[in-house]
Amino acid sequence: MSHLILNIILQVSAVTTGALTYKDAYEEAEKTGQPLVVLVGADWCPACQAMKQSVIPQLARQGVLTKVSFAIVNTDREQALAGRLMQGGSIPQLVMYRKTATGWQRQQLTGAQSVQAATSFLVAR
DSSP: OHHHHHHHHHHHHHHHTTOBOHHHHHHHHHHHOOOEEEEEEOTTOHHHHHIIIIIHHHHHHTTGGGGSEEEEEETTTSHHHHHHHOSSSOSOEEEEEEEETTEEEEEEEESOOOHHHHHHHHHOO
16 A cells, blocks of 8 residues: 555656656657756665655756656656666666757766756756
8 A cells, every 4th residue: 555655645746846757758859959957766776766755846946847848757657768878777767868060969967966956957958
């Protein structure tokens, strides 16, 4: 029962941060040209939870996430997708793809990040 409650809380958390499914975020990024940003993590990972419950909501409140197509991917529930997105085995990973003239350019931050570090990463052009 507590697992069910945790899943509901995490899903509500994703909704309040404006997170889309990966598929929807990818399609939005393709259509708008906005960067695609994905937080890859797991429910059991304390650093991932800190990012999802503290850093990401603060980024959303500051309007930083309105400039990107944002998704959260769970390594346990979406193993194949997470494996394609991740470089290295450490989580959380904040992965950003920017559309350039030569295709999508990939960048990432690994590990728990401060709001300031995540903001700098997301708004740097």
